[in-house]
Amino acid sequence: MKLLKVLSTALIVLWLVSPLSAADLDVKVTPQVVQMGAFYNGTRVRIEFLGEPDAKPVLIIRGSEAKEVFNLKGRAGPIWVNTGKVSISGVPSLYLAISPQAVNEFLQPEAIEKYQLDLAALKKQIRIEPQEMDRDIIRVNYLQLKTEESSYRFVSNAPLTMGEPGVDGVLYGIDFEWPKKAPPGKYEVVVYESRNGSVVRERHAPLEAARVGFPALMASLASSRAGLYGLMAVILAMLAGFGMDSLVAALRRKRKPAPAPGSAGAASPHRKHSPVPSH
Amino acid sequence: MTFFLPVAGVSVNLFLLFGVGGVVGFLSGLFGVGGGFLLTPILIMIGIPPTVATASDSCQIVAASSSGVGAHFRLGNVDLKLGGVLLIGGLVGGAIGVQIIKVLRALGNADFLITVTYIVVLSSIGGYMFVESLQDLRRGQMVPKSSTPTRTGSFLSRLPFQMRFPRSGVSHSVFVPFLLCALVGILAAIMGVGGGFIMVPMMVYLLRMPMRVAIGTDLFQILFTCAGITLMQAATNHTVDLVLALLLAAGSTIGAQIGARLTGVLRGNQLKIILASIILLVMAKLIVGIVQVPPNLLAYAKGH
Numbered sequence: 001m002k003l004l005k006v007l008s009t010a011l012i013v014l015w016l017v018s019p020l021s022a023a024d025l026d027v028k029v030t031p032q033v034v035q036m037g038a039f040y041n042g043t044r045v046r047i048e049f050l051g052e053p054d055a056k057p058v059l060i061i062r063g064s065e066a067k068e069v070f071n072l073k074g075r076a077g078p079i080w081v082n083t084g085k086v087s088i089s090g091v092p093s094l095y096l097a098i099s100p101q102a103v104n105e106f107l108q109p110e111a112i113e114k115y116q117l118d119l120a121a122l123k124k125q126i127r128i129e130p131q132e133m134d135r136d137i138i139r140v141n142y143l144q145l146k147t148e149e150s151s152y153r154f155v156s157n158a159p160l161t162m163g164e165p166g167v168d169g170v171l172y173g174i175d176f177e178w179p180k181k182a183p184p185g186k187y188e189v190v191v192y193e194s195r196n197g198s199v200v201r202e203r204h205a206p207l208e209a210a211r212v213g214f215p216a217l218m219a220s221l222a223s224s225r226a227g228l229y230g231l232m233a234v235i236l237a238m239l240a241g242f243g244m245d246s247l248v249a250a251l252r253r254k255r256k257p258a259p260a261p262g263s264a265g266a267a268s269p270h271r272k273h274s275p276v277p278s279h
Numbered sequence: 280m281t282f283f284l285p286v287a288g289v290s291v292n293l294f295l296l297f298g299v300g301g302v303v304g305f306l307s308g309l310f311g312v313g314g315g316f317l318l319t320p321i322l323i324m325i326g327i328p329p330t331v332a333t334a335s336d337s338c339q340i341v342a343a344s345s346s347g348v349g350a351h352f353r354l355g356n357v358d359l360k361l362g363g364v365l366l367i368g369g370l371v372g373g374a375i376g377v378q379i380i381k382v383l384r385a386l387g388n389a390d391f392l393i394t395v396t397y398i399v400v401l402s403s404i405g406g407y408m409f410v411e412s413l414q415d416l417r418r419g420q421m422v423p424k425s426s427t428p429t430r431t432g433s434f435l436s437r438l439p440f441q442m443r444f445p446r447s448g449v450s451h452s453v454f455v456p457f458l459l460c461a462l463v464g465i466l467a468a469i470m471g472v473g474g475g476f477i478m479v480p481m482m483v484y485l486l487r488m489p490m491r492v493a494i495g496t497d498l499f500q501i502l503f504t505c506a507g508i509t510l511m512q513a514a515t516n517h518t519v520d521l522v523l524a525l526l527l528a529a530g531s532t533i534g535a536q537i538g539a540r541l542t543g544v545l546r547g548n549q550l551k552i553i554l555a556s557i558i559l560l561v562m563a564k565l566i567v568g569i570v571q572v573p574p575n576l577l578a579y580a581k582g583h
Contacts, residue, residue: 071578138577145577211288226513226514230510240345241346245350
């Protein structure tokens with residue numbers, strides 16, 4: 001029985017440390033969970049997959065689709081004011097496209113549009129409510145906003161590493177910086193393998209960004225015990241303020257020697273202001 | 280050195296937050312303003328989501344104003360009695376203002392009205408304060424003003440429930456500070472700002488309070504108003520980032536102490552002219568912001 005336990009443990013360890021093979025997951029993401037601890041400041045993610053030696057891969061990392069609400073500015077006479085609200089859906093919250101060269105250099109336009117591999121393809125997916133609004137302007141502004149805040153990013157010169165060709169193909173690897181501002185949540189990694197301008201293979205793997213440790217505890221308190229959390233926030237803020245004030249007052253007292261008993265300064269610890277308004 | 284903010288979900292530089300908090304706290308201690316007009320846009324620029332920036336800002340103001348109130352209280356600059364009346368008036372006015380804004384939004388074009396009101400109010404207060412303080416400074420300070428009561432003064436002194444506020448050295452019917460503060464509360468709710476910019480000049484010019492006591496007393500009422508806002512934001516929107524607020528507070532509580540001490544060094548008119556300049560600068564920035572073509576027509580909606 002003991003021998004069986006040792007053998008099974010050894011097998012598991014071997015499986016964990018062995019290089020990627022056809023029997024493994026199609027796509028290996030390291031780390032599978034981006035851990036956002038107290039001192040998290042972004043991390044490097046490595047994605048490995050097996051492919052044909054002459055294949056051109058494109059990696060897409062997508063966040064979940066969620067409806068976002070925006071204020072839309074418009075002209076009212078000489079000034080710009082909010083003229084209404086716009087709901088946008090149909091596109092991912094985060095979109096990272098990573099390829100060794102620009103996708104239009106090795107993929108046909110139909111494939112780019114079908115698999116949504118550039119901004120133009122994404123633009124067509126945007127759904128806008130209310131429908132009577134000027135859709136094209138809103139779509140352009142939405143993509144501009146997402147690109148500026150780095151939620152949508154296109155890397156077209158990613159260093160792609162290639163292993164020696166084996167029976168199952170070539171082991172490809174790409175390292176990239178996980179966006180610091182990407183919020184916690186579940187993401188999907190998709191590897192498109194292309195040849196002769198078309199996508200020939202498509203594989204998926206999950207990737208998660210999650211709070212751990214102290215941030216996880218605080219975020220959970222903020223959502224599950226909101227009232228208590230709010231009260232704690234107010235009390236701690238007041239303690240910080242009055243605490244700092246007491247500290248400064250104590251330091252000032254320490255610096256100034258106490259006035260001799262009977263002197264004018266001893267009679268009033270506070271500076272009195274004139275009751276007559278100064279203006 | 281960076282720290283990951285649990286609710287905002289972003290990493291930020293500790294020293295940056297400390298410095299920003301320090302500047303805002305300094306202004307808060309010196310002028311009795313909350314500082315939200317400055318802090319919220321900076322936080323959004325750093326990458327904090329707008330909803331979290333707004334909510335955490337109010338929590339940070341609780342810390343900064345506590346520090347400022349403590350310092351001003353020891354300097355004899357807080358009128359607790361008048362502050363209590365102002366607080367109640369402000370809360371009632373705020374509640375009325377929220378209802379007015381709902382009606383305005385239902386009627387349409389509310390934002391246009393809010394923006395124009397904001398500009399008119401800020402330019403009137405800032406302009407008047409600036410010119411008046413400049414004239415006083417040129418006259419060589421403190422030429423005693425006529426003690427003959429004006430017609431308005433006589434009318435106000437005949438109102439019922441007269442009350443003496445010894446710390447401010449003024450007497451008013453309790454309705455006067457209550458109604459004025461309710462009006463400021465309405466304006467603050469409509470314009471979406473804390474009201475410090477309007478409240479301090481109002482206390483100085485209409486309630487005839489000394490500038491220093493107006494600053495200390497305004498901080499006192501800001502403390503409670505923002506504590507209420509923080510509780511509501513935490514309970515309903517879950518957008519208060521306590522870590523962010525406390526990191527900002529580390530700087531702002533120190534800044535508020537320095538600002539409060541400086542009120543004892545500067546003369547009333549000097550304080551007024553600096554505050555008036557800041558109000559006019561904010562107004563100028565606002566005008567530029569609404570006249571210039573925005574870089575993007577879309578902006579994340581609050582509460583989203």
